[in-house]
Amino acid sequence: MPQTVFAPWEDPDEKPLIRFQNVTKKFGDFTAIQSIDLDIYTREFFALLGPSGCGKTTLMRMLAGFETPTTGKILLGGEDIAATPPNKRPVNMMFQSYALFPHLSVWENVAFGLKREGREKDEIATRVADMMRLTRLDKFARRKPHQLSGGQRQRVALARSLAKAPKLLLLDEPLGALDKKLREETQFELMDIQEKTGTTFVIVTHDQEEAMTVASRVAVMDEGQLVQVATPDRIYEYPNSVYVADFIGDVNIIEGAASQSGDKVLVTWAEGASPLVATSTAMLTKDQHCYLAIRPEKITITAEEPETTNKVHGEIIDIGYLGNISTYHVKLPTGHMVKAQSTNTRRLSRRNFTWEDKVWLSWSDTAAVLLER
Amino acid sequence: MRRMSGFNIVSLTFGLAFLYLPMVVLVIYSFNASKLVTVWAGFSTQWYGELIRNEAFLDAALVTLKVGLISSTIATVLGTMAAWILVRSGRFLGRTLFSGMIYAPLVMPEVITGLSLLLLFIGIDLDRGVLTIVLAHTTFSMCYVSVVVSSRLASFDTSLEEAALDLGCTPWQSFRLVTLPIIAPAVISGWLLAFTLSLDDLVIASFAAGPSSTTLPMKIFSAVRLGVSPEINALSTIMIGIVATGVILFSLMSKRATIRQQQEERDAARSEA
Numbered sequence: 001m002p003q004t005v006f007a008p009w010e011d012p013d014e015k016p017l018i019r020f021q022n023v024t025k026k027f028g029d030f031t032a033i034q035s036i037d038l039d040i041y042t043r044e045f046f047a048l049l050g051p052s053g054c055g056k057t058t059l060m061r062m063l064a065g066f067e068t069p070t071t072g073k074i075l076l077g078g079e080d081i082a083a084t085p086p087n088k089r090p091v092n093m094m095f096q097s098y099a100l101f102p103h104l105s106v107w108e109n110v111a112f113g114l115k116r117e118g119r120e121k122d123e124i125a126t127r128v129a130d131m132m133r134l135t136r137l138d139k140f141a142r143r144k145p146h147q148l149s150g151g152q153r154q155r156v157a158l159a160r161s162l163a164k165a166p167k168l169l170l171l172d173e174p175l176g177a178l179d180k181k182l183r184e185e186t187q188f189e190l191m192d193i194q195e196k197t198g199t200t201f202v203i204v205t206h207d208q209e210e211a212m213t214v215a216s217r218v219a220v221m222d223e224g225q226l227v228q229v230a231t232p233d234r235i236y237e238y239p240n241s242v243y244v245a246d247f248i249g250d251v252n253i254i255e256g257a258a259s260q261s262g263d264k265v266l267v268t269w270a271e272g273a274s275p276l277v278a279t280s281t282a283m284l285t286k287d288q289h290c291y292l293a294i295r296p297e298k299i300t301i302t303a304e305e306p307e308t309t310n311k312v313h314g315e316i317i318d319i320g321y322l323g324n325i326s327t328y329h330v331k332l333p334t335g336h337m338v339k340a341q342s343t344n345t346r347r348l349s350r351r352n353f354t355w356e357d358k359v360w361l362s363w364s365d366t367a368a369v370l371l372e373r
Numbered sequence: 374m375r376r377m378s379g380f381n382i383v384s385l386t387f388g389l390a391f392l393y394l395p396m397v398v399l400v401i402y403s404f405n406a407s408k409l410v411t412v413w414a415g416f417s418t419q420w421y422g423e424l425i426r427n428e429a430f431l432d433a434a435l436v437t438l439k440v441g442l443i444s445s446t447i448a449t450v451l452g453t454m455a456a457w458i459l460v461r462s463g464r465f466l467g468r469t470l471f472s473g474m475i476y477a478p479l480v481m482p483e484v485i486t487g488l489s490l491l492l493l494f495i496g497i498d499l500d501r502g503v504l505t506i507v508l509a510h511t512t513f514s515m516c517y518v519s520v521v522v523s524s525r526l527a528s529f530d531t532s533l534e535e536a537a538l539d540l541g542c543t544p545w546q547s548f549r550l551v552t553l554p555i556i557a558p559a560v561i562s563g564w565l566l567a568f569t570l571s572l573d574d575l576v577i578a579s580f581a582a583g584p585s586s587t588t589l590p591m592k593i594f595s596a597v598r599l600g601v602s603p604e605i606n607a608l609s610t611i612m613i614g615i616v617a618t619g620v621i622l623f624s625l626m627s628k629r630a631t632i633r634q635q636q637e638e639r640d641a642a643r644s645e646a
Contacts, residue, residue: 064535064539065538065539066535066538085538086535086538086539087538087539087540087541087542087543091539092539092540093535093536093539095532095535095536096532097530097532099530099532099533099535099536101533101536101537101551101555102555103554103555112537112540113540113541116540116541116542116546117541143641144637146634146637146638146641147637147638147640147641148641149641149642152641160536160540161539164540164541
């Protein structure tokens with residue numbers, strides 16, 4: 001039986017759980033969100049990614065009900081929720097500061113939302129116990145928040161926001177306060193919990209690695225607008241702009257002028273250098289200004305001149321050794337600085353290249369992406 | 374223990390002497406056997422006995438206590454509400470005016486506050502008695518409460534209230550179940566401050582009081598005008614004792630709570646490692 005890939009955004013019949021319709025949010029003269037249209041589907045793990053001040057938090061707070069759009073509509077399951085106050089929405093939020101109630105025990109924190117719903121005592125106890133097991137907090141039920149470590153607090157916040165079984169869970173920089181190692185473990189835990197509970201997650205983060213790891217789709221934001229919304233691999237391999245390419249991962253950007261000839265485009269980028277080849281579906285006009293984006297790991301370093309069309313010659317200026325990979329900064333005679341990465345399959349003592357070596361950099365015709373802006 | 378320099382010892386001695394010498398003299402003379410305040414005639418507790426039998430003083434003490442409890446409770450409720458509005462409602466029409474008016478009584482001379490209250494009570498034809506003293510004390514102590522509570526509210530993490538709303542609380546529930554328990558220490562200090570101010574007050578009470586209602590400070594003041602009696606010394610010693618006990622208990626309790634909290638936080642940090 002072929003396994004179906006989870007991609008509801010490609011199915012035209014699928015109804016979105018959340019729909020932003022031309023939503024704009026202004027604070028006085030400042031426009032935080034500029035006419036956004038966005039669909040998020042049930043069971044998605046959706047990431048809003050961008051630098052601070054790009055509007056991602058405002059977008060999330062509008063879903064929680066703490067802000068109302070200035071114009072436009074937000075639909076949840078087909079219904080406009082603009083007038084619904086936060087306490088009436090089937091949406092829960094995990095706060096960046098965790099916002100655990102300091103005067104209540106872990107158990108009472110998790111039970112807080114259930115008690116407000118006026119559920120039976122037994123039912124609350126069962127549900128809280130389930131949540132504690134899910135987040136591995138069983139042992140800490142009677143502790144107060146200040147008696148917990150950062151990682152444990154984070155799990156209490158998650159358990160509390162999941163307890164009411166919301167249709168939509170919002171996570172505001174949920175792992176920002178944890179150290180790197182714990183953060184990576186917790187990312188996988190989050191994905192696991194999201195799958196187990198089947199809840200739709202929307203996560204706000206400025207950490208591109210985090211967004212790439214956990215999300216089914218990523219929305220890259222800048223200055224109150226969505227720049228690109230796509231799956232992590234598409235965002236990485238086919239960024240739609242220099243902004244996205246540069247924000248996600250490492251990239252070399254070479255400016256040049258295009259000459260369209262079929263789907264292969266020749267890019268003239270420096271005087272006296274042979275043009276570079278890249279594939280592009282966008283129809284570029286002749287001599288149109290464009291940017292060639294190429295990821296460092298797609299560039300091969302060799303001592304001898306390779307047999308490919310895309311090749312440049314230069315000198316190694318700097319080597320960044322990261323253990324598993326090394327990044328070489330290569331200076332071209334034209335003044336361009338190009339980063340290339342290679343995996344360190346061999347021991348360091350037998351490394352091929354060192355400082356001031358003259359090397360050839362090459363890449364295939366399909367490795368680079370051509371961007372118009 | 375670190376040795377103190379000569380200069381520090383001198384400053385400490387002078388500081389403490391200025392603060393406590395008058396009180397020490399008062400306490401010593403309260404145990405004087407002589408009726409004459411300035412002549413020491415041996416140790417005796419007779420004036421404490423006399424004090425208990427003096428009904429005028431007991432009545433005054435009762436009025437003071439009643440006024441203190443009622444006015445500080447009303448002032449705490451009103452002051453907390455005022456603080457809430459000032460810190461949380463953002464900008465509204467007349468906010469600056471409102472906050473200015475809340476804090477103005479702090480710097481207003483008591484005589485003026487007292488006089489204006491007196492004029493008001495006469496104007497609306499309110500008989501002066503316990504009720505008018507309660508009203509007057511509420512008026513001037515609620516701004517102290519609102520200062521104490523609003524400084525706590527200003528440092529309050531608003532995401533706690535948002536979390537409460539998010540989990541299904543109405544705004545009132547979120548205040549009652551989350552905000553109030555967390556700011557409770559500040560509210561209690563506000564209440565204590567208001568209570569102390571009310572016990573302490575002479576000037577405003579003199580304006581607002583009627584013939585049938587005399588507070589303890591008024592009684593002491595009028596008694597002293599006829600000459601300092603050892604009974605007054607005894608009464609003052611009791612008051613000093615009560616206040617000192619209260620302050621020491623309060624600070625011991627808060628110190629223990631802090632130590633326990635720090636210990637628990639250390640344990641939590643260790644459990645992670």
